[in-house]
Amino acid sequence: MKIGPKVYWRKTSGEVIFITPQVESSSARETTKEDDMGFYPKLKGYDAEQVDVLKLEFDKYTEDFQKAINYRVNPDTKTMEFTYPSNSGSEPEKPLTDQVAELKWADLDNKEAIAGLVQIVMENAK
Structure with a gap:
């Protein structure tokens, strides 16, 4: 335990x-x-x-x-x-451990937003 x-x-x-x-x-x-x-x-x-x-x-x-x-x-x-x-x-x-966790989540949110923008740009380029 x-x-x-x-x-x-x-x-x-x-x-x-x-x-x-x-x-x-x-x-x-x-x-x-x-x-x-x-x-x-x-x-x-x-x-x-x-x-x-x-x-x-x-x-x-x-x-x-x-x-x-x-x-x-x-x-x-x-x-x-x-x-x-x-x-x-x-x-x-x-605590630094909490700050790092928040930054990881923010990074994930940013990556998802970028992926969404790339998809919109690709669809509009067709």
């Missing part, structure tokens, strides 16, 4: 407090927020009402976490935001 990491963050600021490790094991099981807050030393002492958790898919944002110089959870959208060396000092942005 593959269990992705969980990002624990402050509801007011989006500051990441702790990220649980992802697990790949046949004996692995999902844990609750209460389980984690009682088990992980970094979470002990926090008021559960002031902390939220974002469950990520297995291997989601692994590269983003490695390349980013900072990251947080946007409290309004409850999504990850990363600051990379190339945008340090500016606003956090979407």
Whole structure:
């Protein structure tokens, strides 16, 4: 079973407090927020009402976490935001993996549009 990491963050600021490790094991099981807050030393002492958790898919944002110089959870959208060396000092942005996926879809849309235009031109050339 593959269990992705969980990002624990402050509801007011989006500051990441702790990220649980992802697990790949046949004996692995999902844990609750209460389980984690009682088990992980970094979470002990926090008021559960002031902390939220974002469950990520297995291997989601692994590269983003490695390349980013900072990251947080946007409290309004409850999504990850990363600051990379190339945008340090500016606003956090979407994870690079999400940006790449969006660009791939946009590229596919462009290719379909071009194919449609080529077909129209070919039909009009007859």
